[in-house]
Amino acid sequence: MSASPRLQLSPPWVKALPLIGIALLAVAPLLLPEFTVTLLNYIGLYAIVAMGLVLLTGVGGLTSFGQAAFVGLGAYTTATLTTTYGVSPWLTLLVGLALTALVALALGFITLRLSGHYLPLGTIAWGISLYYLFGNVEFLGGHTGISGIPTLGVFGFELHSGREFFYLIWLAVLGVVVLTRNLLDSRSGRAIRALKGGSLMAEAMGVNTPRAKIVIFTVAALYACLSGWLYAHLQRFVNPTPFSLTQGIEYLFMAVIGGVAHVWGALLGAGLITILKQWLQDWLPQLLGQSGNFEIIFFGLMMIFILHRSRDGLWPILLRFVPQAPAAQRVTTVGQPLARRPVVERGQELLSVREATKRFGGLVANNQMSLDVRAGEVVALIGPNGAGKSTLFNGISGVDPLTSGEITFRGERVERLPSREIARRGMSRTFQHVRLLSGMSVLDNVAIGAHLRGDRGYLPAALHLERDEEARLLAEAAYQIERCGLAEHLNDAAGSLPLGKQRIVEIARALAADPCLLLLDEPAAGLRYFEKQALAELLRRLRDEGIGVLLVEHDMDFVMGLADRVVVMEFGEKLAEGLPEDVQRNPAVLEAYLGGVE
Incomplete structure (x- = not known):
């Protein structure tokens, strides 16, 4: 077997852009004025937090306004331990990361159970809570803050100035970029990306969505903690102001404006917002004749404009100006193929559904439905629209569990298992409405x-x-x-x-x-004649390999030419079952489909 890699950028200078960027960063402190170096330091600190939001919000689809609070955890941990207890700053980084992970896990288990607009509201709640905790706890210095934070030492060299600190900050930024890109370019990264398509599809493919959510929530918090630790030793002073809800919103602005689904978008957004903020704070008071946080108004308008014009942010717009080659068909040789599931003996029962009932309030979508599927057999489930076929599919696959009834898969009761566990046992499915x-x-x-x-x-x-x-x-x-x-x-x-x-x-x-039972929900819908013929041939090959197939389909020619047995549903109940030719002559079936026989 062979696999082809991702799209490849063709021009050599495009591939060299990261190296050019690293070279420019290496010489920046030597050539730029102090103010510009300081600005670049803050861009780096903000980019680390924004990259966590790329994972959490852009890729995982989970909106958080509270990342500034995790920045504060990292900053206050090192500030307290170094000034009060004399702990080594490098040790406080480990302590801060561990503490942040514990807090993130605790908050995540509570907050990530929320959905819709309740999730961002939950992040606002704990973001405000942690901000006021920093300002009202006496040993954290209250609103006055903590000063006298020691400098960092690297191999005996003390980082006293912003120029010296520059390299450490941007080394951390590059490290976070590499880790994030590696994570997204992996099996685990695909699981994270699947969250944005909805947990229903991801769970049906075996992804543990609660675990994936808590992982990216914790990783984003750890990135923020690292940024806070660096900030504390750069400033050598902390107070609650930089860790407020306002700053949390600003981090989200950076990620969204730069390109919330793109790692490099986090850098672009952090740089753009930081520079614009500095310029606007200088220009707007002169323009308006009074001081105030007018830049926030500008950022709000900018956010609305970008969400209207380019919801994916500015980074994808920049990519349009980068020449790209067609998809490269480079072949990668794989030594050891993936392990396959033991073949089930042809004719052996795979699935047994007994008296399956599904109620939605007073509506009975499935009522005492029973059917079975054997290995090496194609069973078609047909019926008029609204007969309850897809509802039964969802109950069998664990996507929407039954109200009552029994489902046995390969000799094991599975009606109370989550869909990812049923998938692990060898059942795989498609959906009535495509979920890609x-x-x-x-x-x-x-x-x-x-x-x-x-x-x-x-x-x-x-x-x-x-x-x-x-x-x-x-x-x-x-x-x-x-x-x-x-x-x-x-x-x-x-x-x-x-x-x-x-x-x-x-x-x-x-x-x-590698399923032994395949559930196909209207697989031929939208296919042309020859495509349907090719699909039918594929399903026949799968049947010959011993795979059981249960399919829902409205194309009767397709069904009758393929299925070994047909089960007919009407109003959530079984109307008929038998060989295709017998079902086609059944008066009750003709009544359901055609309104009676002359």
Whole structure:
């Protein structure tokens, strides 16, 4: 099997841009005036926090206004321990990170249970709480703050000035950039990206979404803590003002304006807001004839304008001016393929549904439904719109558990298991309404399906210690894409494909999980005649391999030419079951579909 990499930028000078940037940073303190170096120091500190918001908000879809409070935790931890107890500043970094992780875990377990607008409101609440804690606790210096924080020493060299501190700050920035990019370019990174597409799809592919959310929440908090620790030793003084809710909102401004889904967007946003703030604080009082925080008004208007014109921020706009090559079809050889699930003996029962009932208040969507699927068999579930077919699918796969009834999968009761655990046991599915991450490539979308076939965690991903496993996962995804006839779209954005091909991408994603039972919800919808023929041929091959298939479909020609058995539903109940030819002659079925027989 082979896997193709991401899109590649062609011009050599484009690939050299990061090295050019590092070289410019290396000489900046030697050439620039003190004020500009100080400004660059603050840009670096703010960029570290904004990069946490890229993970949390831009990629994970979780909005936080409280990151300034975590900056304060890092700053106050080192300020207190170094000035009161004489602890080494480098040791206080470890203590601060540990304390921040504990606080983030505690707050995350509470806050991340909220959804919609309640989540950002929750982050505002604890952001304000921690801010007032810093200002009202006596041993933290109250609103007066803590002074006399010692300088940092690196290999015996004391960092007294901003010029000397510059290198440490930007080394930290580059380290955070590398860790973040590594994390996002991995199995764990795809799990994080899947959060933005909704937990329903991610859980069905085996992603532990609560764990992914708490991980990125904690990582973003640790980035903020690191920024706070650096800030405290740069300033050698802390008070509560820089850790207020206003500053938390400003961090979010930086991430959104720069490009909240892009690592380099965090740097762009931090630089733009910091420089603009400095200029506006000088110009606006002269222009308006009075002092005040008028720059906040400007930033608010700027935010509204950018959200109207470019919701992805300014970084994607800049990328349009960078020449890009077509998708490169470089092949990566993979030594050891992924382990496969033991083949279930053909004819053995895979799925047994007994008296499945699902109620939504007074509405009974499924009523005493029973069916079974065996290995190497295609069972079609048909019925008029609103018959309850997709609801039954959701109950079987654990996406929306049944009200009552029994579901046995491979001899094990699973009706009370979460969908990710059912997926782990060998059931995979597609959705009635396509659930792909439109901005990601077809390859990465399909690789999400193979999530449970890898086991390397977030830390190995951030350090890129899982490259062998990642290559094998991508190779499996590429194989399934080719198997489904979409090899020419490997590197295309999934959202750029027509609806019919997006459905095929979902099937490839489901196959990447190496299932023994495949649940397909209207797989032929939107396909043209020859595409339907190719899909039918693929499903026949899967059946011959011993995979069980349960499909919902409205195209009767497609169903009757493919299914071994057909189950008919009407008003949430089973109307008929049998061979395709018997079902087609059943008077009750004709009544349900055609309104009766003459």
